[in-house]
Amino acid sequence: MYRPLARLSAAEAVFNAIRGDIESELIPVGSKLNSEATLSQQYGVSRSVIREALRSCTALGLTVTRTGKGTFVVASKVANDLTLGQYSARDLTEARPHIEVPAAGLAAERRTPEELDVLRGIVAAMATETDPESWVALDSSFHATIARASGNRVFASVVADIRDALAHQSETLNMVADRQHASDVEHQEILAAIEAGSAENARAAMAHHLEAVGVALDSILNN
Amino acid sequence: MYRPLARLSAAEAVFNAIRGDIESELIPVGSKLNSEATLSQQYGVSRSVIREALRSCTALGLTVTRTGKGTFVVASKVANDLTLGQYSARDLTEARPHIEVPAAGLAAERRTPEELDVLRGIVAAMATETDPESWVALDSSFHATIARASGNRVFASVVADIRDALAHQSETLNMVADRQHASDVEHQEILAAIEAGSAENARAAMAHHLEAVGVALDSILNN
DNA sequence: GCTGTCCGGCTGTCTGACAGGTTCACGCCT
């Protein structure tokens, strides 16, 4: 009575199998999948098919693959903010300096006294904040406020988007513990430059800060 | 001042490029991508890399690939119900008969007079309904009511899930125009069997209905 | 004890090949 639909391709079948194992947590988050060669033998298909299946898992954010090491499970289910979180950590880290550094320079020249007050308040609050999530929220405000203080609506809007995306990434939180104190110091330097009205120093301080953050994120992504 | 993150693999780079073209609607929805061999030449990489990149697009629901025909753009952005819409049209069509057919049989034996009234009302409404979306909603109610009438909470729950997922798929709507009248007739036959208390006839009528729907969906998926 | 080097394992990519699905035009038959 029942006629099946078109056959699944081998790659789809393997993808379904692996995805099922991951979503059922049969393969727990954090663990390493078998090597492509091993999976190839296990499923009785060529390595090309395995790679395409893993590529699907990676596209859905279930796994990450690192050259020379293997493929690792990073989530047991598909994140539902795949749409909104359209920026990858790499995209963000790469783009930030190009936007936030010039924005900091403009902010040093154009900031109002009120904006300075806000920034001082944020920096002070961060120094005593111990909860990582709250600290990240303050960090977002700090950078967003500087972008607004640049007087350029494009910078303000883009930085707001970037901060929003960053706040939704687990790497951000993982990084806080190591970077919190260092970031506080760097923030103070940025603030000082903006207070002094030195665009050059503000750009340098912001560049230094983002560089350090980028390095930290990089090491987390490749550990 | 700025050190880039780890290089993107060729497959990731090509994926980003194609995804960008799709999301910017530079490659409009409905159009066909160049063949894998052609893309291979265009991007200067091997066909394997192209296939992995396209596999990523397909995993995100941006494209579908059909053997012997090519790869087609089906969405300009990643759907945000990738999580919820965890069932593919294929999954649904494949599973439905195994659940709804026995449920119809049980419903014929266990339905209450009140449930019969509800079903009659739905069938009557569908016969005069012209708006496709409203018709689909009634269709969902019809199948869900039968599942509830089976007296088996598992069937009721599963069918509700299935109907919910189906209602969110564009293929469902595309199919209505062609199938509406035929489905109305088939629904009447199912209702008649359930009214008569004939489990055998109810199963047969439901099986026939789902078979016809499956064929229609199949032709849409492979047109 | 520390360091540097080497090796085995793994991913990233390429090449070439063949099977099977799809389309279309050409030519044959009616």
Place this chain on the structure above:
DNA sequence: AGGCGTGAACCTGTCAGACAGCCGGACAGC
């Protein structure tokens, strides 16, 4: 002339084998 089958061209799906580059650990030398 019109319908029909058939084959050629093109496309995706899969396979096997190969090699470069990255990574981790073992092992020898200082």
